[in-house]
Amino acid sequence: MVTNDDGISAKGIRTLYETVREFGDVVMVAPDSPQSGMGHAITIHHPLRLNPTDIYGDITALACTGTPVDCVKLAIYEVMKRKPDLLVSGINHGYNTATNVLYSGTMSAAVEGAMEGIPAIGFSLGAFEADADFSGTVDVVRTVVQEVLDKGVQEGVCLNVNIPPISAGPVKGIKVCRQAHAYWADRFENRLDQFGKPYYWLSGDFEDQQPADDTDLHWIEEGYATVVPTQFDLTSYSAIKDLENWEL
Amino acid sequence: MVTNDDGISAKGIRTLYETVREFGDVVMVAPDSPQSGMGHAITIHHPLRLNPTDIYGDITALACTGTPVDCVKLAIYEVMKRKPDLLVSGINHGYNTATNVLYSGTMSAAVEGAMEGIPAIGFSLGAFEADADFSGTVDVVRTVVQEVLDKGVQEGVCLNVNIPPISAGPVKGIKVCRQAHAYWADRFENRLDQFGKPYYWLSGDFEDQQPADDTDLHWIEEGYATVVPTQFDLTSYSAIKDLENWEL
Numbered sequence: 457m458v459t460n461d462d463g464i465s466a467k468g469i470r471t472l473y474e475t476v477r478e479f480g481d482v483v484m485v486a487p488d489s490p491q492s493g494m495g496h497a498i499t500i501h502h503p504l505r506l507n508p509t510d511i512y513g514d515i516t517a518l519a520c521t522g523t524p525v526d527c528v529k530l531a532i533y534e535v536m537k538r539k540p541d542l543l544v545s546g547i548n549h550g551y552n553t554a555t556n557v558l559y560s561g562t563m564s565a566a567v568e569g570a571m572e573g574i575p576a577i578g579f580s581l582g583a584f585e586a587d588a589d590f591s592g593t594v595d596v597v598r599t600v601v602q603e604v605l606d607k608g609v610q611e612g613v614c615l616n617v618n619i620p621p622i623s624a625g626p627v628k629g630i631k632v633c634r635q636a637h638a639y640w641a642d643r644f645e646n647r648l649d650q651f652g653k654p655y656y657w658l659s660g661d662f663e664d665q666q667p668a669d670d671t672d673l674h675w676i677e678e679g680y681a682t683v684v685p686t687q688f689d690l691t692s693y694s695a696i697k698d699l700e701n702w703e704l
Numbered sequence: 705m706v707t708n709d710d711g712i713s714a715k716g717i718r719t720l721y722e723t724v725r726e727f728g729d730v731v732m733v734a735p736d737s738p739q740s741g742m743g744h745a746i747t748i749h750h751p752l753r754l755n756p757t758d759i760y761g762d763i764t765a766l767a768c769t770g771t772p773v774d775c776v777k778l779a780i781y782e783v784m785k786r787k788p789d790l791l792v793s794g795i796n797h798g799y800n801t802a803t804n805v806l807y808s809g810t811m812s813a814a815v816e817g818a819m820e821g822i823p824a825i826g827f828s829l830g831a832f833e834a835d836a837d838f839s840g841t842v843d844v845v846r847t848v849v850q851e852v853l854d855k856g857v858q859e860g861v862c863l864n865v866n867i868p869p870i871s872a873g874p875v876k877g878i879k880v881c882r883q884a885h886a887y888w889a890d891r892f893e894n895r896l897d898q899f900g901k902p903y904y905w906l907s908g909d910f911e912d913q914q915p916a917d918d919t920d921l922h923w924i925e926e927g928y929a930t931v932v933p934t935q936f937d938l939t940s941y942s943a944i945k946d947l948e949n950w951e952l
Contacts, residue, residue, distance in 0.1 A: 495744030495773075496806045503893075503903035525743075525807075526906070529890045534904055555819055557938055558744045558812075559773075567938075571803055571887050603950045612885070613940045630952035634939040637860070639819050642777045645751075655751035656782055658774070683952065685943030690805055690815075691882040692861045695933030702851045704878035704931065 457540035461561025468547035488519035543569035546579035554638035636671035705788035709809025716795035736767035772809035791817035794827035802886035884919035
């Protein structure tokens with residue numbers, strides 16, 4: 457199964473589809489419009505539609521009115537009526553490194569796959585442009601997909617793969633590492649509209665809070681693609697110990 | 705700072721406000737409409753509004769057109785222009801146990817607080833009704849808030865607090881525990897609309913995949929409120945070791 461968060465007609469999902477079709481039959485269920493920043497959102501308060509498209513020839517390719525996580529749920533429970541052998545999400549236009557994994561619709565689709573027990577991988581390229589050059593991603597996607605199909609991933613885990621842009625030179629290799637502790641130092645564009653009423657539009661700079669040489673941000677800086685195994689158990693087991701002396 | 709995902713006029717946030725105002729000055733920035741299931745979504749593609757309300761007397765209480773995470777960002781960077789001493793989110797109408805933490809706007813607001821280095825707590829009551837009885841939550845909220853203010857929480861962690869409904873009898877106590885490995889066995893209501901076109905509406909049953917006696921679902925079943933320390937580092941460190949033998 458193939459999905460993404462940039463929308464079913466994005467260049468990144470086309471690249472992903474064209475690479476993974478070598479491995480088996482593809483079903484695509486992806487948002488009909490950009491869903492960047494939707495995180496793990498699901499649609500509860502209104503119904504969803506699945507509109508067939510023929511932009512990928514004769515494979516099943518459905519444009520969904522919902523979020524990336526909605527796409528995964530609909531694909532499994534309404535379209536395929538079974539769990540796929542592999543779920544791939546992306547290729548995102550823009551990195552999903554560090555804590556961006558929480559905001560990312562691309563990665564939330566992969567996490568949802570892991571929750572369903574499906575081997576799942578989210579792919580992202582370090583270039584935002586709609587016409588970004590995805591040629592440097594093909595080898596990385598092929599290598600990671602082959603390893604996941606051969607060796608599987610442990611229960612409760614999916615993979616977050618980030619790939620540097622071709623403008624940074626050839627990819628030097630693929631590193632398994634941890635999520636950096638970085639976050640958005642947010643700013644808002646705070647302006648008055650044409651009626652004199654204020655509005656706020658999210659902006660901001662991404663800052664590495666604790667630079668270290670075992671993180672995705674570090675290895676990308678060094679010219680490598682990165683693989684962060686990503687889990688949906690958010691429990692802090694070390695904090696459970698800290699809380700033992702609380703008076704509750 | 706007080707926020708939620710059910711909307712600024714929900715009974716749960718009023719209860720939370722009335723309980724935490726004993727501890728200090730309150731600023732409220734909360735969604736102007738229900739945002740359940742929005743997860744860690746942020747609004748990128750359009751601007752946001754903050755509309756003042758006086759439903760909480762003369763405190764700053766702003767109804768935001770965005771998601772719960774948008775509310776946290778706006779409160780810090782545009783309203784308070786500093787980080788609050790404490791962020792509380794909720795009280796959600798309905799549990800946010802187990803993997804629901806990923807779908808929950810209430811908990812995503814608390815996780816966003818942790819990412820900003822703010823002591824943060826999400827509260828949820830096991831009753832969905834708009835007029836649910838929140839009287840059983842007051843002692844739990846007061847106890848947990850007091851402990852967080854006294855002892856702090858470790859970096860990178862917030863607290864996920866779930867409280868059984870009054871209909872289950874008096875709360876027996878408060879247990880620190882881990883997130884259960886449960887998930888939604890999803891179904892969709894698949895119908896035809898009045899024009900004969902299909903639509904899909906999310907439904908489903910929540911199932912505990914691996915029942916165990918150290919989880920939030922277990923202790924709630926036993927009549928306790930639960931505290932799960934929740935982190936934003938999704939790296940699976942055990943899986944990093946597994947991947948060492950991969951050919952990448």
